[in-house]
Amino acid sequence: MRLSDLLEFAWRVVRGAPGRALLTLLAMGIGVAAVVLVTSLGEGARLYVASQFGSLGTNLIIVLPGRSETAGAMPGVLVGKTSRDLTLEDALALKSSHAVRRLAPLIVGAGDIRVGARNREVPVLGSTAELMDIRSMEMARGHFLPAGDPRNSQPVCVLGAKVASEMFGSNAALGEWVRVGDRRFRVIGIMARQGESLGTNTDEIVIVPLAAAQALFNTEALFRVLVEAKSREQIADAKADAEEIIRLRHEGERDVTVITQDAVLATFDRILRALTLAVGSLAAISLAVAGILIMNVMLIAVTQRRREIGLLKALGATGQQIRLAFFTEAVLLALGGAIVGLIAGELGRSIVVQMYPAIPFQAPWWALLAAPATAVVTAVLFTVAPARRAAMLDPVQALSRR
Amino acid sequence: MIRLTGIARTFLVGGEEVHALRAVDLEIARGEYLSIMGPSGSGKSTLLNIIGLLDRPNAGTYELDARDVTALSDDELARVRREKIGFVFQFFHLVPRLTALQNIELPMVLAGIDPAERKRRLARLLAEYGLEGRAGHRPDQLSGGQCQRVAIARAMSMGPTVILADEPTGNLDRHTGQEVLNVLEQVHHNGGTVVIVTHDPEIGARSHRRLRVLDGAVVSDERD
Numbered sequence: 244m245r246l247s248d249l250l251e252f253a254w255r256v257v258r259g260a261p262g263r264a265l266l267t268l269l270a271m272g273i274g275v276a277a278v279v280l281v282t283s284l285g286e287g288a289r290l291y292v293a294s295q296f297g298s299l300g301t302n303l304i305i306v307l308p309g310r311s312e313t314a315g316a317m318p319g320v321l322v323g324k325t326s327r328d329l330t331l332e333d334a335l336a337l338k339s340s341h342a343v344r345r346l347a348p349l350i351v352g353a354g355d356i357r358v359g360a361r362n363r364e365v366p367v368l369g370s371t372a373e374l375m376d377i378r379s380m381e382m383a384r385g386h387f388l389p390a391g392d393p394r395n396s397q398p399v400c401v402l403g404a405k406v407a408s409e410m411f412g413s414n415a416a417l418g419e420w421v422r423v424g425d426r427r428f429r430v431i432g433i434m435a436r437q438g439e440s441l442g443t444n445t446d447e448i449v450i451v452p453l454a455a456a457q458a459l460f461n462t463e464a465l466f467r468v469l470v471e472a473k474s475r476e477q478i479a480d481a482k483a484d485a486e487e488i489i490r491l492r493h494e495g496e497r498d499v500t501v502i503t504q505d506a507v508l509a510t511f512d513r514i515l516r517a518l519t520l521a522v523g524s525l526a527a528i529s530l531a532v533a534g535i536l537i538m539n540v541m542l543i544a545v546t547q548r549r550r551e552i553g554l555l556k557a558l559g560a561t562g563q564q565i566r567l568a569f570f571t572e573a574v575l576l577a578l579g580g581a582i583v584g585l586i587a588g589e590l591g592r593s594i595v596v597q598m599y600p601a602i603p604f605q606a607p608w609w610a611l612l613a614a615p616a617t618a619v620v621t622a623v624l625f626t627v628a629p630a631r632r633a634a635m636l637d638p639v640q641a642l643s644r645r
Numbered sequence: 646m647i648r649l650t651g652i653a654r655t656f657l658v659g660g661e662e663v664h665a666l667r668a669v670d671l672e673i674a675r676g677e678y679l680s681i682m683g684p685s686g687s688g689k690s691t692l693l694n695i696i697g698l699l700d701r702p703n704a705g706t707y708e709l710d711a712r713d714v715t716a717l718s719d720d721e722l723a724r725v726r727r728e729k730i731g732f733v734f735q736f737f738h739l740v741p742r743l744t745a746l747q748n749i750e751l752p753m754v755l756a757g758i759d760p761a762e763r764k765r766r767l768a769r770l771l772a773e774y775g776l777e778g779r780a781g782h783r784p785d786q787l788s789g790g791q792c793q794r795v796a797i798a799r800a801m802s803m804g805p806t807v808i809l810a811d812e813p814t815g816n817l818d819r820h821t822g823q824e825v826l827n828v829l830e831q832v833h834h835n836g837g838t839v840v841i842v843t844h845d846p847e848i849g850a851r852s853h854r855r856l857r858v859l860d861g862a863v864v865s866d867e868r869d
Contacts, residue, residue: 244754244755244756244757245754245757245760248754248757252754255742255743255747256742258742259741259742550738551740553738554738554740555751555755556699556723556726557697557699557726557732557738558726558727558732558751558752558755558799559723559724559726559727559728559730559752559755559756559803560723560727560755561719561720561723561724562719562720562723563720564755638699639694639699639700642699642734642738
């Protein structure tokens with residue numbers, strides 16, 4: 244039997260029973276659509292997290308005080324011993340590494356900001372001029388912190404967009420004085436709106452020079468140091484250098500943790516990928532259910548078409564040909580269902596994208612291949628038994644029954 | 646051409662052995678027009694099924710065109726059926742979703758014959774059996790006589806050694822039955838071998854050799 248004849252024969256069978264075909268198409272379609280939709284949600288989440296990390300700045304290394312002995316533990320919190328503070332001098336020493344382009348030490352605290360009678364509590368960030376480039380920040384008006392020796396404290400500050408509008412309303416804020424804690428700062432810049440970025444909303448913070456923050460919070464200890472490597476390839480060098488430099492400065496003790504953005508991103512990436520795969524597999528169970536439906540439909544077809552099968556055998560069809568005819572029919576149904584499902588899944592995805600435009604929902608390529616492949620494979624597997632039964636029909640009995 | 650030697654066939658019915666055929670010897674030569682008659686349950690259909698390789702004997706040997714086909718596998722039997730046997734059934738057994746043309750084409754499709762060659766043979770078969778105007782009709786749009794003509798054309802499509810007709814007029818009125826018999830006799834005149842199983846003595850009388858089967862044995866074998 245020629246392939247084209249086989250396809251034509253199976254196609255006529257499918258067309259000859261439109262209700263049955265529709266039912267299987269629907270079951271397969273729902274399964275495939277579910278896989279496509281669910282994996283697009285997972286993949287969208289993964290891409291969203293990746294882009295969020297990207298907005299933190301590129302080639303970023305973060306140096307934290309405290310040493311985590313166990314991977315994944317919160318450094319400095321779970322260690323249980325007091326570690327040496329990370330100081331500004333430590334941070335500046337990192338500049339001696341050839342792999343480091345620039346760095347920004349950070350101190351974080353909460354403070355009251357007051358303008359006239361208005362008063363609110365804001366997160367206060369102490370840092371240096373280089374923070375702007377490392378974190379890819381943009382200014383709406385004015386300037387960022389002035390460059391210069393970070394040990395010098397100048398009474399200037401930069402306001403987040405929301406803080407500026409809350410404290411000053413429609414009045415011009417640039418050049419005005421604000422009071423943060425017990426010190427006065429002149430507003431020299433207002434940041435552009437950036438929105439939330441991994442939990443930190445730069446619209447709602449006040450940035451002051453590092454030395455001013457040290458005085459404000461009465462501490463020498465840095466919250467962390469953001470280090471930017473010269474290139475992606477030099478991230479590992481910069482990390483090793485940072486660890487070594489701090490170790491030498493801390494009398495040989497490794498009491499800081501250096502994490503790379505890559506490592507954090509890779510962890511998130513792995514988690515979300517595994518999640519997508521797991522949820523996608525759950526959706527694939529619906530494909531197995533559809534496979535069982537196909538098996539039922541085929542078993543009914545074998546009973547309904549007993550006479551036809553007997554006739555085909557009388558006309559000289561081998562068992563192999565009968566089996567092939569059933570498999571071809573099942574594959575046609577599964578492929579049809581897969582196409583319906585891919586279209587439905589894509590429609591569903593575009594609806595979700597309309598609802599949440601910020602998240603790049605997109606089915607991963609492997610799901611687009613695996614869903615139809617699973618549909619076809621289950622269809623074939625579940626047709627084995629009906630096809631066998633058909634091929635083993637006794638033609639005399641099959642033909643004699645009316 | 647067809648030689649049955651000591652063919653026996655038993656069925657188990659409710660734990661009891663039923664002898665449908667007991668040691669049948671039969672030879673059929675090329676170009677014969679033979680009828681097998683006998684009452685219901687006499688074993689005539691079993692004999693036809695064994696000649697048609699749809700059923701296997703429990704004992705005896707069957708030679709078809711000088712080849713022992715008794716011990717062939719199922720798939721080999723299917724191939725021999727495809728090439729050498731043409732069936733015509735009482736209830737036509739046309740595939741309802743296929744047109745007359747597609748029904749006639751079926752054995753050639755199963756045999757994997759080249760589409761151009763199929764087209765050539767189909768044109769000839771349609772003309773020969775007066776079905777040119779009916780090629781695109783489905784069985785439910787055809788009369789009983791036309792259905793049986795389609796079935797005969799289908800049986801002839803592979804140029805078989807023998808045509809086996811099981812009560813070919815049993816489902817038709819008298820007039821149409823005559824018409825179908827004429828078609829089968831035309832096959833015979835063109836040199837084909839025709840074996841008809843029937844209840845009807847009138848049909849038996851038209852054939853050139855009459856076999857009577859009773860209780861699984863051939864009780865008479867008359868020739869003109």
